[in-house]
Amino acid sequence: MPPTRLDISAIHVKAHVVPTGVDSRGDFSVPPSVDTVGWYKYGPGLTASSGSIVIGGHVDSATEGVGAFFHLTDLRPGNRISLSSRGTTRWFRVVAREQIPKANIDLGRYFSAGGALRLTLFTCGGSFDRAHRSYTDNIVVTAVPAR
Amino acid sequence: MTIPHLRRIGMAGAMLVVGAVAGLAVGAPASAADDSSVSVVHGIPGQPVDVYVNGKKTLSNFQPTKVAGPLSLSAGSYDVALTKPGGSVDSPIIENKSLAVPGGKNLSLVAHLTADGKPALTPFVNDTSMIKPGMARLVVRHTAAAPAVDVRANGKVAFSNLTNPKQASADLPAGSVKADVVLAGTSTVAIGPQTVNLQAGTETIVYAIGSARDKSLALVAQNISGLGQAPGGMPAGTGGQAASGGHTWWFAGAGAGIVLLIAGVALGISRRPHAVSRQ
Numbered sequence: 001m002p003p004t005r006l007d008i009s010a011i012h013v014k015a016h017v018v019p020t021g022v023d024s025r026g027d028f029s030v031p032p033s034v035d036t037v038g039w040y041k042y043g044p045g046l047t048a049s050s051g052s053i054v055i056g057g058h059v060d061s062a063t064e065g066v067g068a069f070f071h072l073t074d075l076r077p078g079n080r081i082s083l084s085s086r087g088t089t090r091w092f093r094v095v096a097r098e099q100i101p102k103a104n105i106d107l108g109r110y111f112s113a114g115g116a117l118r119l120t121l122f123t124c125g126g127s128f129d130r131a132h133r134s135y136t137d138n139i140v141v142t143a144v145p146a147r
Numbered sequence: 148m149t150i151p152h153l154r155r156i157g158m159a160g161a162m163l164v165v166g167a168v169a170g171l172a173v174g175a176p177a178s179a180a181d182d183s184s185v186s187v188v189h190g191i192p193g194q195p196v197d198v199y200v201n202g203k204k205t206l207s208n209f210q211p212t213k214v215a216g217p218l219s220l221s222a223g224s225y226d227v228a229l230t231k232p233g234g235s236v237d238s239p240i241i242e243n244k245s246l247a248v249p250g251g252k253n254l255s256l257v258a259h260l261t262a263d264g265k266p267a268l269t270p271f272v273n274d275t276s277m278i279k280p281g282m283a284r285l286v287v288r289h290t291a292a293a294p295a296v297d298v299r300a301n302g303k304v305a306f307s308n309l310t311n312p313k314q315a316s317a318d319l320p321a322g323s324v325k326a327d328v329v330l331a332g333t334s335t336v337a338i339g340p341q342t343v344n345l346q347a348g349t350e351t352i353v354y355a356i357g358s359a360r361d362k363s364l365a366l367v368a369q370n371i372s373g374l375g376q377a378p379g380g381m382p383a384g385t386g387g388q389a390a391s392g393g394h395t396w397w398f399a400g401a402g403a404g405i406v407l408l409i410a411g412v413a414l415g416i417s418r419r420p421h422a423v424s425r426q
Contacts, residue, residue, distance in 0.1 A: 060386030124384035
């Protein structure tokens with residue numbers, strides 16, 4: 001089931017979630033609007049019992065400014081996240097935040113459809129390469145089911 | 148009088164030895180990575196069976212068109228026999244006394260009919276290579292007592308001139324396809340049409356089973372999930388406002404530990420030998 005809404009009160013995120021896949025280069029296709037985040041539709045969905053539910057969102061954009069995930073780096077262990085669709089809400093709690101150079105990141109483990117159920121939030125961070133208008137790192141937040 | 152008696156003793160001795168060897172083979176310690184995952188597919192209509200592996204009953208009253216397992220078997224040679232339910236393992240319907248199981252593979256062992264209608268046990272090695280994001284893998288196996296066929300997807304020939312026991316495969320965009328099986332080179336439908344839902348990152352294996360002469364042709368599907376490749380990258384910012392001059396990573400260490408733990412649990416789950424169950 002596709003989630004439609006993501007709420008993280010600790011960093012004042014109330015974002016609309018849309019299904020997304022990959023672009024022509026095979027990269028995760030983050031929704032163009034910075035207020036909207038993308039759920040990876042080829043992986044586990046809202047009612048999954050295992051694997052990684054992946055949501056990617058802009059930290060910012062050159063044209064629209066600050067993005068929904070601008071403050072992802074402020075998340076702390078225990079912060080609660082709700083992911084919902086009409087009639088279904090699931091709660092998660094943050095257990096980890098990592099900053100990983102894009103050059104080295106093994107996306108396979110974050111997109112795995114196997115293993116314990118978790119919610120994985122992605123954005124960009126690190127230093128900014130102005131020539132390529134791109135950040136050097138990914139910020140990855142891992143959250144596990146909470147009551 | 149003495150000769151039959153001796154013969155009986157001799158046979159009993161031989162069976163004991165076979166049993167001991169079989170017991171060793173089944174119980175042989177092997178690391179999980181060397182095990183193969185073996186699914187069993189029943190493609191002989193009208194004949195439920197018991198499945199014996201090395202003389203030990205592994206599946207009871209296994210019904211046609213069902214897929215069972217996967218069993219976790221270490222590399223080696225196995226004696227696989229199919230009997231009528233409750234039947235003696237000494238008079239099997241089909242037996243392969245030296246089924247070679249390689250290490251670390253995903254196999255499907257298919258009980259089916261040959262092109263001329265004789266029962267057979269054919270192992271297939273499944274392609275578990277990763278599938279590109281948004282794509283699905285369709286594998287078609289001809290395991291029916293029928294001549295060469297073409298397999299059509301949405302009315303167009305996808306695989307042509309497939310003969311028993313050959314297979315064909317393609318990675319396709321995820322979604323539903325209407326599939327049917329026609330006699331090769333014709334538009335005479337032998338099976339279907341049937342809607343097949345191809346999910347991203349999942350391999351769908353479709354078996355044509357049964358017998359054309361007995362009008363028992365049908366399709367059986369088996370799924371292998373979790374083969375979806377991750378996207379190539381995660382570009383999620385073009386503004387530069389969030390650029391860091393060096394954050395303090397107050398729980399990066401703990402975080403990495405927890406992520407490793409989750410990854411470990413994932414591995415543990417995937418490596419745990421599967422109990423035999425019907426799907």
